[in-house]
Amino acid sequence: MRRTSRALLVVFAVGAAMLAGAAPALAHGGVVGEDLHVAASLGDRELTVIVRRVGPVPGPLRVDVVNHAGSPGGTLRIRAAAFGAVPAGDEVGLRLADGGGLAGVTLHVDRVGAWELALDDGRETARIPFVVPADVTPAWQWVMSGGYTAAGALLLAALGAAAFGRRTWPPLVLGGGAATAVVVATTAALLSQGMPEGTEIDPVTGRPPATTVPDGAARPHVNLLADAALVAGQRSPIDLRLVDGATGRPVDDLVVHHNALVHLVVLGPGGQFAHLHPARLGPGELRVWFRPSSGGEHRVYAELERRGAGTGPGGVQLVQTTLSAAGPALAETTPAGLGDRDLAGGTSVRVEASRLVAGEPSVLAAEWSEDGRPVRDLQQWLGMAGHLITVGPDATVGHVHAMPPAAVTGSAAAPDETVASGGPRIEFVYTFPTPGRHRLWFQVERDYEVVTVPVEVDVAAAAPRAEAGS
Ligand SMILES: [Cu+2]
Structure with missing residues (x-):
């Protein structure tokens, strides 16, 4: 009898572990399984609006707003309305702190599809589109959750029968039923992957698009x-x-x-x-x-x-x-080149670059320190550890994103803007298209403030290629 109980416990533990691993994939904003981060310069404020992933509708919608340093505090009126719907009355006031910080409200969504989040600062209203995805629960998922639920119930019954019953066969039959239910549920879970996280969804229906557009297909200019x-x-x-x-x-x-x-x-x-x-x-x-x-x-x-x-x-x-x-035209100011420089507030930055040759990838790095100590509390801005904007002599503009540190490469759980864990060294890889004098702006965020460092560099021309046939 003891042996039966132990075997049943093992089956139960395995089933529970499998159930714990099967989290539903639900989200909005056009992509399944992710929060939607939208930077918006509204009036005098630099904001990042974070629309958190939603569960099944009707249900709550959490909206967090980052107010950047230098943006005034005050109240934003926020409401969510389905596209084409008459806005409902539940407008919520969101108090923003002076000097940068995070504040949030909870709204309500009641249907799947395209939505608009309206943020009113008293002067103008930003309208941010987002998507509430369908709670697409395929048949296999019902089979899976039903199977695990049945297995749990049968196991409890079997354990009860084993502990208090006098006959041998009821716990065995119940345990056999539980094992069968686990096998069915696990097979269902393994056979179908459902709607994987990261899937783009149609903003009108909230479901994966019926037809997929091939990568790189051009849209009109x-x-x-x-x-x-x-x-x-x-x-x-x-x-x-x-x-x-x-x-x-x-x-x-x-x-x-x-x-x-x-x-x-x-x-x-x-x-x-x-x-x-x-x-x-x-x-x-x-x-x-x-x-x-x-x-x-x-x-x-x-x-x-x-x-x-x-x-x-x-x-x-x-x-x-x-x-x-x-107005009067200012004389052009030329930023410093590579090397060390001090910024306001005791922060210093060292800008380094590998060989700068047009047509060859260069590694550009900005390393941050404060009073001689490395800075390790940079925040993500626009989903990246850092940004680099470049302008060449022919006015070519490049927008380069920082290489993610090795620890977060390929991880879906990279920190967002509210987590200060980046630095001190932010690296970029960029291939300058043309030789000549380029202007660069390194951008990172710290204490909800976007810090910009302008740099000027000279990019050498590539060595001429050997003539073919000579
Ligand atoms: Cu931008």
């Missing part, structure tokens, strides 16, 4: 129209319109890539650099506030990705335009 009345020294809005290059209609199928709908880089004539994330106000309409430090012509680059463009090279578009600002 986006035309960028910028409208602003910029004056040096004054903060004013830049209104951006994104127009489909084929149809002329507003582009409203942007997907969040690298944690923003649009990454905007503005380069001013005095050497000013700004990396901003315009807030979406409506279909194809975005706005960002900007204070030019100099009068003159500013170059504006927007990096964006359209839905269905795939993950190939054709997926991300870099579109550009120019804007002029009224």
